[in-house]
Amino acid sequence: MIEVKNVTKDYTNGNDVARILKGVSFQVQKGEFIAIMGPSGSGKSTLMHILGALDTPTDGTYSLDGKDISALPEDELARIRKAKIGFVFQAFHLLPRATVLRNVALPLLYAGMDRADREGRAKEALLAAGLEEERHLHLTSQLSGGQMQRVAIARALVNDPAIVLADEPTGNLDSKTGDLVLGTFQRLHAQGRTVILITHEPYVAEHAERILVIRDGELVEDKKNAHRRMQTDAI
Amino acid sequence: MKITDLCEEIWLGVSSNKTRSGLTMLGIVIGIASVIAMLAVGQGSKAQIEANIQSIGSNLLLVQPGFQRGAGISVSAGRGSAQSLTREDATALASISGVSAVSPETTSRQQIVAKGQNTNTSIVGTTPAYLETRNLNIAEGSFFTDAQIASRGKVAVIGPTTRDDLFGEGGDAVGQKIRIKNMEFTVIGVTAAKGGSGFTNQDDTVFIPISVMSTYFTGNDMVGSIAVKAANQERMSEVQASITALLLQRHGIADPQQADFSVLNQSDIASAASSATQTFTLLLASIAGISLLVGGIGIMNMMLTTVTERTREIGLRQAIGAEKEEIVGQFLGEAILLTVLGGLIGIGLGYGIAWGLQAFMGTKTQVAWSSVGLAFGVSAVIGLVFGYYPARRAAKLNPIQALKYE
Structure with a gap:
């Protein structure tokens, strides 16, 4: 479903050309839960940007759902993100003065969906992400970190994306809440979602089925995770 | 994205930070309010001056004696110094076609005594046609008649100010005696107040029959000036030409350059005055316009700050699928909403200031609908112009960098 072939990415700064990704190739099947792991500066964030259609590769191809999206103009990329990708960020990126429900429904607004449908789907997504209904009308600034990340996960799920991309989703959380969030991803995976987790922590990566290790812009390891850690997000 | 949803996002964007939105609007509010108020002052003074000019009479032509020149030398004693107009001239002018009324007028300043009170004011010797040429009304009693x-009846009609001075405020004047130059006159009427008009205050005047004026005060048949009322505005220049022709003929003057009289057209006076007020209004409007411009720059400044502050939000919106147009639409919409709201408040405030100036300061003001429309249009345009650059800047942000922005 995801096919990355010989993807390179260069950043030019004046006359200096820095090659961040040096020909990365891999495939991800529908329903997989993979972790992309690497130290900072390894190129994993750049890879995530390309996977999330926020950026395009300098060379090589990236196909999502059978469509090559490696050379699309910006607005086309925006449409791909709107339809197929759900992002979960380390910093949550919620609108602080808006209610939980409005935050979650925001992607559907850009999809042009009616209010009633938006709110219905936002509620479903929130319940799927484990945030009980009584908090749906709270302002996001009133929530705890764990709750904020659940809202962000719900927002990533609301457009029923082909992949959920989580960039260091536990980075701003204490370990107990972090485990709960990882449990949520595992439950979503069990329900058939394709989840890609980007992290520098082996502990976090060990929750995935498969681990890709990136170092200095190259894919150095692609292995099945034999000793998978399991978490539950039961509250 | 649906347009109603865009509007809602715009509203939420503006209303979620009320203090800042309010301060941003303030510049526009002040700008628009000052435009409205300044134009109202300009319009008001223009209307007042026009009313003053109307109060001397409408469709009026004033015939005045010309310069008096010594024989052979060109020393002028000034306009009106010659005594060249007679009552017969006035009678002759009445027969010109297009003339609806003619009143000869001779003015003299005299001391007036009544019941121990006295005042110094102008005495106008004239005919009953004066009421029509000068748009004057009688409040009490009656004006004198041709009979x-x-x-040469020793009767007088007095203005309300003169009445107040001589008989006390609102005192009973009709039937009372007044003395002018030791001659006793009977007051037979009081004119209606016209308000202080700029040129001569008709409320502080005593009107007497012109025959009495020429017999007892001036001693000859000459008149100070002749007021001619044209039947309508369109015929004024035609009537003016006819007056000139007829008087030249009556005075036996062949060369119009040597005319011993001059004819002033009221519409000339009016247009001179209105061009002066126009300049005044323009001056006020340009001052107000500058404050509006400053308000617009304030909007741009605040929108740029907003875009910087909300960089991460913009990045997020882009990440979840907002297209460039939608980002531009939101930020441009917010700028326009701020200016339009500011504009509406400014119009209200401008009205308030204009009302206050008139009610408490006595400055005549008049809010023209055109200036309201103009102010509103200008504020919307300011929103568009000064909101566009920040909105463009927001849409051009790279989502990756925007998300990382601290």
């Missing part, structure tokens, strides 16, 4: 002119 009283023929019989």
Whole structure:
């Protein structure tokens, strides 16, 4: 479903050309839960940007759902993100003065969906992400970190994306809440979602089925995770 | 994205930070309010001056004696110094076609005594046609008649200010005696107040028959000036030409350059005055316009700050699928909403200031609908112009960098 072939990415700064990704190739099947792991500066964030259609590769191809999206103009990329990708960020990126429900429904607004449908789907997504209904009308600034990340996960799920991309989703959380969030991803995976987790922590990566290790812009390891850690997000 | 949803996002964007939105609007509010108020002052003074000019009479032509020149030398004693107009001239002018009324007028300043009170004011010797040429009304009693002119009746009609001075405020004047130059006159009427008009205050005047004026005060048949009322505005220049022609003929003057009289057209006075007020209004409007411009720059400044502050939000919106147009639409919409709201408040405030100036300061103001429309249009345009650059800047942000922005 995801096919990355010989993807390179260069950043030019004046006359200096820095090659961040040096020909990365891999495939991800529908329903997989993979972790992309690497130290900072390894190129994993750049890879995530390309996977999330926020950026395009300098060379090589990236196909999502059978469509090559490696050379699309910006607005086309925006449409791909709107339809197929759900992002979960380390910093949550919620609108602080808006209610939980409005935050979650925001992607559907850009999809042009009616209010009633938006709110219905936002509620479903929130319940799927484990945030009980009584908090749906709270302002996001009133929530705890764990709750904020659940809202962000719900927002990533609301457009029923082909992949959920989580960039260091536990980075701003204490370990107990972090485990709960990882449990949520595992439950979503069990329900058939394709989840890609980007992290520098082996502990976090060990929750995935498969681990890709990136170092200095190259894919150095692609292995099945034999000793998978399991978490539950039961509250 | 649906347009209603865009509007809602715009509203939420503006209303979620009320203090800042309010301060941003303030510049526009002040700008628009000052445009409205300044134009109202300009319009008001223009209307007042026009009313003043109307109060001397409408469709009025004033015939005045010309310069008096010594024989052979060109020393002028000034306009109106010659005594060249007679009552017969006035009678002749009445027969010109297009003339609806003619009143000869001779003015003299005299001391007036009544019941121990006295005042110094102008005495106008004239005919009953004066009421029509000068748009004057009688409040009490009556004006003198042609018969009283023929019989040189010692009767007087006084203005309300003169009445107040001589008989106390609102005092009973009709039937009372007043003395002018030791001659006793009977007051037979009081004119209606016209308000202080700029040129001569008709409320502080005593009107007597012109025959009495020429017999007892000036001693000859000459008149100070002749007021001619044209039947309508369109015929004024035609009537003006006819007056000139007729008087030249009556005075036996062949060369119009040597005319011993001049004819002033009221619409000339009016247009001179209105061009002066126009300049005044323009001056006020340009001052107000500058404050509006400053308000617009304030909007741009605040929108740029907003875009910087909300960089991460913009990045997020882009990440979840907002297209460039939608980002531009939101930020441009917020700028326009701020200016339009500011504009509406400014219009209200401008009205308030204009009302206050008139109610408490006595400055005549008049809010023109055109200036309201103009102010509103200008504020919307300011929103568009000064909101566009920040909105463009927001849409051009790279989502990756925007998300990482601290």
